[in-house]
Amino acid sequence: DAGVTQSPTHLIKTRGQQVTLRCSPKSGHDTVSWYQQALGQGPQFIFQYYEEEERQRGNFPDRFSGHQFPNYSSELNVNALLLGDSALYLCASSFGQGANQPQHFGDGTRLSIL
Amino acid sequence: AQRVTQPEKLLSVFKGAPVELKCNYSYSGSPELFWYVQYSRQRLQLLLRHISRESxxxxxxxxxxxxxxFHLKKPFAQEEDSAMYYCAPLVCGxxxxxxxxxxxxxQVKP
Known part of the structure; x- marks a missing residue:
């Protein structure tokens, strides 16, 4: 089992562009959460998907949106990119929505905005 | 507001010394508590969780x-313990x- 896989590994965009990041959860997991990790900071929760719906959202603007597919994989979309969106984007998967479920992380996608 | 404080950005000890990494949280409920670790060039991984009470x-x-x-402790640090450690309450609900x-x-020095 490869665990959580994310693509691409690195991405360079310019301000105003749009980006899509992808995540495949660990085998047997059905819940996907996305986090943004700025340099020198801990990861910050963006949102969580379960049963193809956004279940909870952190303090991020509507420019950040997502989707979950029937096979539990997920996408994170960011529109109108800003310089401040430069960060490592982490995907985490778990089984079953809710508390007491450890989350397993991918290696992340490093997004750089020029 | 839900908040986690890890007061030390860097903790440097010698091999064999005791280690305590501090974590304080503010949350009105009863969160499940985790420690995650990230070794050099590896992904973030679960170290331990409060509910399992394991070592x-x-x-x-x-x-x-x-x-x-929810402080993290180890009586005798090893060089391979050198890593980034994150305290992370899981908000219930x-x-x-x-x-x-x-x-x-x-940072564990030889």
């Missing part, structure tokens, strides 16, 4: 509800949402 790689963490703290502290870099 992983010699690390333990005690929950002090009165002080709202309908969904699970991890709130990470800023992290503490543990």
């Amino acid at each position: 992983i790689k010699g690390f333990t963490a005690d929950l002090n509800k009165g002080e709202t703290s 309908n969904t699970g949402k991890l709130i990470f502290g800023q992290g503490t870099t543990l």
Whole structure:
């Protein structure tokens, strides 16, 4: 089992562009959460998907949106990119929505905005 | 507001010395508490969770509800323990949402 896989590994965009990041959860997991990790900071929760719906959202603007597919994989979309969106984007998967479920992380996608 | 504080950005100790990485949280409910670790060039991974009360790689963490703290401890540090450590309460409710502290870099010197 490869665990959580994310693509691409690195991405360079310019301000105003749009980006899509992808995540495949660990085998047997059905819940996907996305986090943004700025340099020198801990990861910050963006949102969580379960049963193809956004279940909870952190303090991020509507420019950040997502989707979950029937096979539990997920996408994170960011529109109108800003310089401040430069960060490592982490995907985490778990089984079953809710508390007491450890989350397993991918290696992340490093997004750089020029 | 839900908040996690890890007061030390860097903790440097010699091999064999005791280690304590501090974590304080503010949350009105009863969160499940985790410690995650990130070794050099590896992904973030779960180190231990409060509910299981297990010891992983010699690390333990005690929950002090009165002080709202969940400090990570190890009696004798090893060089391979050098890594970034994050304290992360999982907010209960309908969904699970991890709130990470800023992290503490543990450097174990030979």
